[in-house]
Amino acid sequence: MLQLTKRTEYGLIALVHMVDQGGEYTSAREIAESYPIPKRLLAEVLKDLARSGLVNSLRGSTGGYALARPPEQITVGDIVSALEGAPTLASCDTADGNASDCEVEPVCPIRSPLQRIRKGIWLQMQRTSLRALVTPSPQAADLPLTARNGPAAS
């Protein structure tokens, strides 16, 4: 239904929280205590974020997680991509140019237009940085589509 997963939301919240903590390593427990979200699930999400390289992790009693890059260099697209995969809109466009298994594909009249929409969504996620999430400057995210075409995948 065109909605982010809870996992992704939890990840976004956690990362925003980390920005507030500066460069300090923050444990999963500490984050989970700040919001009414299941601690165990958040832990799983944080592991995914660590596996994808968005955050660094430290084990042991004083361990935790911290951003691997400054918040200006982490985009919503990065996070979504790490936790639930980049938006596809249709199961045929794999965002990395792979084969699909859709039977309709050979005669599908909506494939290419859908891809254009997907690209727009992706662009929008890529131009919204984690910094923009924590300090919501209204004009920052309303730049024209042509500006700031970053290293957008695909």
Added chain:
Amino acid sequence: MLQLTKRTEYGLIALVHMVDQGGEYTSAREIAESYPIPKRLLAEVLKDLARSGLVNSLRGSTGGYALARPPEQITVGDIVSALEGAPTLASCDTADGNASDCEVEPVCPIRSPLQRIRKGIWLQMQRTSLRALVTPSPQAADLPLTARNGPAAS
């Protein structure tokens, strides 16, 4: 996973097919025979489209469906909205300004930024007309964001 449902895809395909048929009423069977998609499910989708007023329906042996409005006045947003609901991104923003049941909401740091992204997605769907789907003019869908702000809900 941020993907349209099959229902929506089938609906889009059906509507594009109808555009090709001009103003003629086209039966569910006829459409289903043009693409390898389950006839029965397509019929269900067409019913939904009729219920939502996007297409007119005619019963009886020569019946079928036809667009209720010219393809320029039907947007992808309309279709998505009719078949799976408007994009929400998060379960809290209901696109019609209603209450949510998310426990995190009172302390959620990502709500407002997510809404901005959702609005952008919605806008993009609203400015892509059914006409643009059937005749993919590359520049047609890349109009500046400010243009063609239709009767966009929310």
Added chain:
DNA sequence: TTGAAATAGCACTAAATTGGTGCGAAATAC
């Protein structure tokens, strides 16, 4: 050295969503 606290890994169950079908009724053209 011992133990508490933390991440890592992976499997697993339960809920929700989606894909797809069954079946009978009502309309319409021939």
Added chain:
DNA sequence: GTATTTCGCACCAATTTAGTGCTATTTCAA
């Protein structure tokens, strides 16, 4: 009257998602 069609609603199956269990490994600190 019969064939063809939409209509309405319920239903099951597959997939995806939410959330949990459990154990191992690392690290700090007493």
